[in-house]
Amino acid sequence: MTMTSTSRSQIYVLDQDEALDFYVGKLGLEVSTDQDLGFMRWLTVNVPGDPGREILLEKPGPPALDPKTAEQVRELLTKGAAGGFLFFTTDDAHKTYADLVAKGVEVTDEPTDRPYGIDFGIRDPFGNRIRIGQMHQGR
Template structure:
């Protein structure tokens, strides 16, 4: 029998400003800071949904150690143009109410709540061009 994976523990998106990212993900989306640590070569900043500390999102600034300065600059340019952003998918118990709350907080809505075969979902964008879908999923048949 081969090895088996049992969970996705961490995913990553690029952000241009980690303090602004923290403000957005914690104060607007209601996430919690999981880890905020200066590793010397980078700031390791992760957030998670309340009650789900096992699944973190790394809010990574383009640069070392993963990217050399020239590549980091290209990534920043593409992010700023909205051509590179990552994607996050989250669920909610009430898409329309969540949408109203985020509108009231000034979050950029890219797609209004729409009923689809799998549920009701809508789109938002973080301050750096990362796209986020928030869905109220219908029970699977």
């Protein structure tokens, strides 16, 4: 058996509408699926032009977590101790950084030259960490 691609990743968010405002309104991602399944809202976003790689913006709870565990995850997420981690690339790290700062996005560290390129860190409203990088050619 050989894996051929990654199709979905998942991060926890406390409020899916607020997550849409951040990931679509501020980061510029697009909604892939927004469907009420009855037992949960299946909400995925993707980078425009890359619909094969979705990010599930999931509220802690059923069916994946029982109520007690969901509450523990919400508590840890609120403290910034259980957030996920996403990595994005950009053609211009400094411009992307300036755009996000202008939109009020929380920056955890400014663009820095590194051996692999230029990258910086931000955090979503729920404590999930995000790295955005402008990679050197061939990386």
